[in-house]
Amino acid sequence: MKYITTINGHEYIVDIIDEHKVSIDGVTFQIDFIPVGDQPVYSLVVNGQSFDAHVYPNEDAWQVLFRGSLFTAYVEDEREKRLRAALAGKVAQHADFHLKAPMPGMVVSIPVQEGQVVRKGDVLVILESMKMQNELRSPRDGKVVRVRVETGDRVEQKETMLSVV
Amino acid sequence: MFNKVLIANRGEIAVRIVRACRELGLQTVAVYSDADRQALHVRYADEAYRLGPAPSRDSYLRADKIIDIARKSDAGAIHPGYGFLAERADFAEACRDAGVVFVGPNPSSIAAMGDKAVARATVSRAGVQVVPGTEGEGSLRDDELLSMARSIGFPLLIKATAGGGGKGMREVEKIEEMPSLLSAARREAEASFGDGNVYLEKLVEGARHIEIQILADGQGNVIHLGERECSIQRRHQKLLEESPSPFVGDDEEFRQKIGAVAVRAAQAVNYVNAGTIEFLVDKDKNFYFLEMNTRLQVEHPVTEMVTGVDIVKEQMRIARGRSLHHQQEDIHHNGWAIECRINAEDPYNNFIPSTGRITHTLLPTGPGVRVDTGVYIGFEISPYYDSLISKLIVWGETRGEAILRMRRALEEYKILGVHNNIPFHQRLMDSHRFMGGQYDTRFVEERFSIEEAEESVNSRPDIAALLATLVAHRQAERAAHIILRNERDTSNWKWLSRWERLRR
Numbered sequence: 001m002k003y004i005t006t007i008n009g010h011e012y013i014v015d016i017i018d019e020h021k022v023s024i025d026g027v028t029f030q031i032d033f034i035p036v037g038d039q040p041v042y043s044l045v046v047n048g049q050s051f052d053a054h055v056y057p058n059e060d061a062w063q064v065l066f067r068g069s070l071f072t073a074y075v076e077d078e079r080e081k082r083l084r085a086a087l088a089g090k091v092a093q094h095a096d097f098h099l100k101a102p103m104p105g106m107v108v109s110i111p112v113q114e115g116q117v118v119r120k121g122d123v124l125v126i127l128e129s130m131k132m133q134n135e136l137r138s139p140r141d142g143k144v145v146r147v148r149v150e151t152g153d154r155v156e157q158k159e160t161m162l163s164v165v
Numbered sequence: 166m167f168n169k170v171l172i173a174n175r176g177e178i179a180v181r182i183v184r185a186c187r188e189l190g191l192q193t194v195a196v197y198s199d200a201d202r203q204a205l206h207v208r209y210a211d212e213a214y215r216l217g218p219a220p221s222r223d224s225y226l227r228a229d230k231i232i233d234i235a236r237k238s239d240a241g242a243i244h245p246g247y248g249f250l251a252e253r254a255d256f257a258e259a260c261r262d263a264g265v266v267f268v269g270p271n272p273s274s275i276a277a278m279g280d281k282a283v284a285r286a287t288v289s290r291a292g293v294q295v296v297p298g299t300e301g302e303g304s305l306r307d308d309e310l311l312s313m314a315r316s317i318g319f320p321l322l323i324k325a326t327a328g329g330g331g332k333g334m335r336e337v338e339k340i341e342e343m344p345s346l347l348s349a350a351r352r353e354a355e356a357s358f359g360d361g362n363v364y365l366e367k368l369v370e371g372a373r374h375i376e377i378q379i380l381a382d383g384q385g386n387v388i389h390l391g392e393r394e395c396s397i398q399r400r401h402q403k404l405l406e407e408s409p410s411p412f413v414g415d416d417e418e419f420r421q422k423i424g425a426v427a428v429r430a431a432q433a434v435n436y437v438n439a440g441t442i443e444f445l446v447d448k449d450k451n452f453y454f455l456e457m458n459t460r461l462q463v464e465h466p467v468t469e470m471v472t473g474v475d476i477v478k479e480q481m482r483i484a485r486g487r488s489l490h491h492q493q494e495d496i497h498h499n500g501w502a503i504e505c506r507i508n509a510e511d512p513y514n515n516f517i518p519s520t521g522r523i524t525h526t527l528l529p530t531g532p533g534v535r536v537d538t539g540v541y542i543g544f545e546i547s548p549y550y551d552s553l554i555s556k557l558i559v560w561g562e563t564r565g566e567a568i569l570r571m572r573r574a575l576e577e578y579k580i581l582g583v584h585n586n587i588p589f590h591q592r593l594m595d596s597h598r599f600m601g602g603q604y605d606t607r608f609v610e611e612r613f614s615i616e617e618a619e620e621s622v623n624s625r626p627d628i629a630a631l632l633a634t635l636v637a638h639r640q641a642e643r644a645a646h647i648i649l650r651n652e653r654d655t656s657n658w659k660w661l662s663r664w665e666r667l668r669r
Binding site: 001003005007008010012014016022024029031033035037039040041042044046051053054055056062064065066067068069070071073075077102103104105129130131132134135136137157 | 402509510513514515516517518519520524525548549550551552575576579581587588591592619624625626627628629630631632633634635636637638639641
């Protein structure tokens with residue numbers, strides 16, 4: 001089974017030949033890959049080198065944490081890749097961004113207003129949780145719409161507070 | 166003399182105090198909020214009583230309930246830990262009125278050190294140098310600040326009274342630029358905190374945050390246990406501490422000098438029990454009193470590791486009216502200790518706190534490693550309290566050995582279920598400036614970025630790609646497998662009956 005896996009914009013062609021054999025960009029490796037316990041922790045031995053990693057899904061990507069570094073990997077098989085290539089250009093470049101509370105907490109301040117134009121990196125909401133004030137920033141340029149919370153509100157995790165379109 | 170201690174705290178510090186009591190043969194009483202019924206301190210203590218709902222003000226800050234539980238459970242003493250009620254003079258007083266020993270200083274010492282202006286005035290009278298400035302003088306007008314600026318000297322800092330995180334802060338090089346910087350700072354403070362009050366403080370260049378642990382008994386003996394270096398901070402939250410300080414190193418003369426000043430500051434308020442004097446130290450080793458923490462500190466273990474003194478047990482002995490176990494000349498520093506605070510926060514996402522259930526954890530062990538924690542597999546990190554998961558402390562014969570050991574321990578340490586800052590500490594351990602001990606209090610915010618640090622690391626994106634692909638492949642295969650099995654399981658009988666119906 002052939003996959004195209006992207007990390008930091010670099011594409012790796014990973015072919016899983018069988019349980020103990022893979023190739024990366026055409027180079028074949030002997031591997032031993034097992035999950036550890038009942039957890040998203042995996043032990044991988046490649047050509048005698050041992051790696052212990054925490055691999056978990058995050059939205060449409062995989063997070064790989066090992067040796068103190070975190071990687072975000074997009075894994076697609078050939079069919080998915082073709083599908084996406086066909087769709088590219090049809091999907092709007094900027095999807096709406098919905099600011100969701102990353103944790104339960106209290107809204108301390110909302111330095112923006114409905115309709116305000118913001119730039120990437122601008123603070124949208126300051127949320128207090130675990131005795132810390134956390135600045136939640138806009139990941140892109142846009143306009144603030146649908147502000148659903150007020151200063152002093154308690155919010156649950158993943159609750160949508162406002163959107164940037 | 167008491168034989169049972171109530172621990173008015175939670176988390177790792179409550180566990181730490183239970184441990185000290187156990188070793189001394191003292192009975193322990195835990196208190197807990199609804200969010201902490203399953204917490205380790207409840208499970209380890211001899212007795213446990215519910216305080217109330219999860220929010221601190223309904224549980225760990227309910228002084229009345231805590232004293233009531235102490236009375237009912239016949240506990241003769243209360244150890245407040247840190248945070249919550251630890252530095253509340255009224256609580257210490259209420260304990261005394263209820264006939265319960267407060268494991269800490271007298272209410273008057275807490276009050277004297279708790280008020281910034283009083284604390285500065287008190288230690289100044291005892292001949293301790295304070296950072297020149299107007300903090301604690303109340304709100305002053307621009308003309309008053311301008312006239313005081315000359316006596317403080319330049320460069321100086323304008324800081325927001327309600328401040329934090331550098332908001333409303335301005336560096337002033339000379340008096341001419343001060344009026345405009347004052348109004349800018351006031352504007353920013355007003356916008357950020359709704360309070361435009363500012364104060365002036367001498368700018369200590371290349372400032373390091375160095376603190377001295379002291380112990381004082383009821384007989385008037387006061388000793389110091391040397392320094393802790395706490396300059397690795399982010400938004401005034403300490404992230405890593407070490408003892409000795411790489412800045413002090415083997416300058417024993419300086420250590421004894423600053424230690425003696427700390428002892429003097431403690432004596433100025435007739436201090437009893439364990440406490441910490443915080444200093445700002447500039448690059449020429451001038452030091453200025455910042456404040457005194459009239460309690461046990463989070464980072465006390467690094468001092469324990471290098472001196473061999475169990476500070477919590479000493480606190481209990483002092484509270485029982487015994488004199489200090491050690492004299493100043495008995496205190497020797499052996500080797501080097503480093504503590505990393507492991508917090509439930511995402512170092513890749515602006516250090517946003519993370520909540521959730523710890524699904525898996527593997528603690529580092531082996532020579533020279535200590536972990537103080539209150540969590541375990543299945544424990545829920547809630548949004549109600551601070552984000553400290555654990556403290557990882559290592560000891561080495563030299564600073565170099567301690568750093569290498571910390572690297573090894575961080576690599577072993579696995580926590581799953583919540584984001585945590587272990588990768589941040591790993592990058593920090595690789596930083597050349599940290600290794601060289603070349604850092605001040607601005608280091609993390611101004612000179613260190615985890616993203617940049619990761620780019621320079623000799624990492625293996627190819628292996629990461631392989632791992633992600635193998636896991637994705639495995640998941641796809643399992644999903645396909647489940648569908649196939651379900652098809653057969655549910656359909657065999659259906660197929661049979663349909664087939665039979667067809668034949669009819």
